[in-house]
Amino acid sequence: MSDSHPTSQAHPHPNYFKIWGTLVILLIVSVLGPLIGIPLLTLMTAFGIAVVKALMVAAYFMHLNVEKKIIWYILLICLTLMFLFFFVIAPDIMNHEGTNWHSIGSAVKNSDVVHH
Amino acid sequence: MSESHSAHYNEGLIKKYLFSTDHKIIGMQYLFTGIFMGLTGAFMVYVFRMQLAFPGIHVPGFGLVSQAAYNALVTNHGAIMIFWFAMPVLIAAFGNFLIPLMIGCDDMVFPRINRLSYQIFFLSVIVLFASFLVPGGGFGGAWTAYPPLSAKAEYNLTPMGAPLWLIAVALEFVAFLLGGINFITTLMNARAKGMKMYDVPMVIWMIVIASLLFMASVGPLIAGAIMLLFDQFIGTSFYDAAKGGDPMLWQHLFWFFGHPEVYVVLLPPLGMAVEVITTFSRKKLFGYKTFLHSVYITGILSFVVWAHHQFVAGIDPRMANLFAITTLIISVPIAEICFLVMATLYGGSISFTTPMLFALGFIIEFIIGGVTGIFLGASGTDIFFHDTYFVVAHFHYTFVPIAVIGFFIGIYYWFPKMFGRMMDERLGKIHFWGTIIPFNLIFIPLFFLGMYGEHRRIYNYQHFPELNTPGLYFLRELATVSTVVMLAFQTVFFYNFVRSLWKGKKAERNPWKANTLEWVAPSPPPHGNFEKMPEVYRGPYEYGVPGRSTDFWPQNEPN
Amino acid sequence: MSSCTIPIANTRSVTGIRTAKLATWWIIGSEIVIFGGLLVSYLLLRLHNLDWAHDAAHTNTWAGAFNTFVLLTSSYFVVLAHQAAEERNGAQAYRYLWYTIGGGLVFMLVKAYEYGTKIHHGITLSSGVFWSFYYTATGLHGCHVLAGMIIMAFVAHAAKKGENLHRVECIGIYWHFVDVVWIFLFPLLYIAK
CATH class of the missing domain: 1.10.287 (Helix Hairpins)
Structure with a gap:
């Protein structure tokens, strides 16, 4: 075949x-x-x-x-989505404080790390 | 390359119907499994709607609804209708049946992976049903499965039900990944000679774009599901804020998939509606390329709107602003698509056959669903509407047209091709009106209930004085009675379906005088589909071309 | 090819890329988002919880580095197998594929040694979120190595008889992808301390 x-x-x-x-x-x-x-x-x-x-x-x-260019596009689209995902959820998952709010739960545990 | 069939398909009955590699048989397997699951989901909604409208009632056919049973019913109704009804029927069943026929080849490119996909899907069904039977009962933490409720057995009280449910969902994802990759590769590589990118029928584009969206969005949730399984089984704390994890992470992983999923199930019925509307208005699709590009833009935007599900979950307010904007922007390409459909209808010679009625019903009801979404997409108004029945009504106004009406578009239109016989038009029309009128009577009351502040996820409203008024109970009873009526009218469909299988009028090859390639094959097509592999000379929607004796112009006719 | 005759659909190639290879790339695309979701989750929580560095100090950098070397070398072998397959030298491809499987085996043994010593010191999946990620990410990757080895054994078996030689390239592409995932896991879990 x-x-x-x-x-x-x-x-x-x-x-x-x-x-x-x-x-x-x-x-x-x-x-x-x-x-x-x-x-x-x-x-x-x-x-x-x-x-x-x-x-x-x-x-x-x-x-x-x-290889044909289309393969690059397939892979790059998947990678781009992951970068997008990272940067969009970073404000929630990575930083637990904002201008008018902060997360009490994470502040207790990480106070020594985050604030100094 | 010579394309003729020398192979003989002499298979025993079991091999032919249970372990076939023929894309049509696999499509049928998905179709009937999906219908069965749809009926299961419908039974669930009947039970818990009865409990909501008539608290404490012994539901006929079920009995007393306990709180745990109520939670499990609501959870599994949602999960089943999306994962085990909408997806298998709209994408897998119609995708399997239509893709090789409509692009003019004999099968999927990987028939055995196709069979494996169904087998894994079937396994997921078994695991799901097993999750109802284990000690503690089925999972009741909503189809979104937010931790910590889903992660800890001491909260959800379903130590076995929750992990089994999650495993079933994960298996379903694997099945659709395999199937989706098969669909995508088939469209890319196996098109008939002469079929260029813009000659592909819209429904095929839609199913394949849906598979692409699914493939690109489901990965993080698969990873997230593994993490949640470990949280449930081994006691890790990926989603436990007290131990350094983050429950918000699951919400993001889930909705990063969950929102594109809406478009995964929307696009296939949209494509079916396009096929039906062009055929029965005898007009070319208005703006094929515009339509396709609008769908591309919708698909891209669908990846940047997910956090509108989490406006009140405590996400960063700056992000909430961004997501509100992208959510409102996504209505632009969708509106564009609706306008293109209307422009196609304009000036056509419309015949109101049953599939046409369902296609028009789909467009109209979906527009209502889309417009009510604007209130939920704006982060300000969402604070009021969140987790009320307004949300429930909104997404049922999108999902019922998608899953239920979309399924009927496809069945009524392709039944002659699938089974070689015509369905009864009169019964079809009775079924249409018997579905569409109760449907509106179910969900319009729910909009009002939501505006009165009726919260979702409540087992018995008698416990809440301000929600325990006769006026609100009237609306709840109206919705429940309409549900029962709508379900009762489905017997007309099943009667029509079964009767037509044996007694229906014999269908010719091309009963609707349509252009696409599946109508070139015999009805029903044999294993291998075409006597001679067709070649394509033009686009799929050449209706009413001036100067021709017939008002249609099949894709495979050389002038 | 046991039960199923190859459909005409499989022999067509409108894009000019062979169907099996195209599908392999799509599978890799879907794997990118699976590993991507896991690694993005890890990275965000790691950057947020800087104290995980104390845990990360206990990973065995040398074992990780050795495993990187093993995978790189096995990738080298599998690409030689592909070259042999293109020259239609099935026996040669068979030999290189088995070298690759051997590399996978060494990788898994080192992994087992690492897991064993960790568990011996009382560090398990539930000893903290860093370790949960460590075991989940390396475990998921290990499953891919194992699956690759099994599939490769089948491909090698067929290649020896000169059948389905195009599959050597597909399994090779998959193996390289597993290698690339490890190339990122190595600094994320072993070097960053």
Whole structure:
């Protein structure tokens, strides 16, 4: 059956070993980064590198770099929805105080953390 | 690629009707399971409406309604009507039946995943019924299942019923995810030769967009349901404010799905109404692309309105302002859609067949439901109306047209294709008026009750002096009696349905003289659908084209 | 292909993307919102409850890092399997797929070791919301790894006989997605302290 299919995108394969090597080096950096102890650097090495690694896996291993654009749109729409969800519910879930109100329940527990 | 069938479909009866991979049989399985669940939900509403209008009555066919039973009935009425009636019938049954036929192919792209989808759905039905039978009885924490009520057995008093209910809902989601991905992929990849994006019949667009909305919105709730299950079973505290969790989180996870869900069930019957209205007014759909783009915009906006369900739940007031605005904006594309339907009707040669009556009834009643939503979408007025019967009346004015009337549009219109026989028109019209008049008499009183301040979720209004007046009781009794009358008139439908299966007039291939591809296949279509796979030359709504001898122009006719 | 003949619908490809692969991408889209909902919930509560950092200090960074390495390597193998499948070399694809399954197995063993030591120290699902999220997120991810391994075994079995070689790419895409999820779980649960 598989022969009748359009063998879509018979593209040349990149050097996967090199990509794997880069990913492992990035992994090592992201583990070592926090050991320096600068919070901003930790954030960048941890999450910045995670994004880079994810993009590399998506582009080269999942072949999104040669895939039809519509796949990107599918994934981006799903991701966008999650960002939207995060920022819209953040005022409720993350901050428990506003201009004219505050949540008593969370203030009791987190007073030492939130206010200082 | 040569597209002819060499395969023979010689299957035994059990294989053919219970374990078939044929999209039409799976559609029928969804249809009949959905109808059965719809009747279950209808029985529930009959029982608790009797209790509300005549407190303490021994309801015929049920008996005395206890407080726990009342809560379980209301909860499961809501959940069943949305998850086990509207979705399986409107999306799964009609989607399965119509998509391959209307886009001109022989089946879904993944027939066995399709079968698996129904089997998981069937399992969810069994788990749901099991949840009624366990010690403590069925879950009674409303279909929204807000924690802490749903999370803690010491509050909801249904230690087994609540988790089983949640598992049933989760299984139903899995079934519809599988089915939805199948629908989407089928439309994208398996269209007949020549069928371009704007040649796809509107009902197919609607079912697939509904599947897309479902797929994109249900994920957070699946994650949330796992978290709630852990809260119930293992004693985690995801939703327990005292231990660092947040009950508001569930509300957001739920309504992030819950509001798009409204459009998930709205769009398929809207598409059916479009098919019926164009066919029976013999006119081209006015503004096909505008219609489709309005639906796109509705779909996008449906993801940013969810918090209007939570205006009084203590959300950030700045967010409440934003959500009030987006909620009012979403009525613009919906209004656009209604205008396009009216413009389609304008100047058409309208014949009031039963499906046409139901389609028009759908549009009119839905507009009432939409307009009353404006009061609830504005965060100021919602403070007064929230959790009153005004809300109940509003969403039933949208959901009953969607689920019940929408179901009848589809059944009356596609019955000849599904079963090869015509339904009786006279009985159909009796059924229509017997449904639509009591429907209004049920819910118009509820609007007034809501404005008088009648709170939802109350078991017996005799306990509240200001709600225990003869005037209010008259309205409650009017609504309850109308419910019974409306339910009684459904026997006309079932009589008509069963009788027509055997005694109805034989249907030809194209009894309504419609354009879309399903009318090219024999009635009922065999396994494999078409003798020869059709090709498409034009859009689906070419009615009354000047210079032609017939007033319709099937999509597959080469000039 | 046991009971069901392949429908004509499955052989069409209007978008130019093979149907099985298209469906795989849609499944990944739906998985993004499932994991997304869970991780957004975690992130918001984590940013709100800064004292969870005390709990997070007890996660085993080295085990997490090793598991990241294992998954990255198994992703490398599965992409080699895809390359072999495209060259219609079923035996080679079979071999690489089993290397990948082996990687999954190592991952699950390390996971089991982590869970075991945590539970041994009295840290369970209900020891606080951070740990609830820790177990739920890694557990959900672990279920995906396990499911991927099982499906991959079936795909490998068929690939050895040269059947359904296009499925190697689909299971590969799924496996990479599971890898990507872990790439984000790792900093969220193990590094951020």
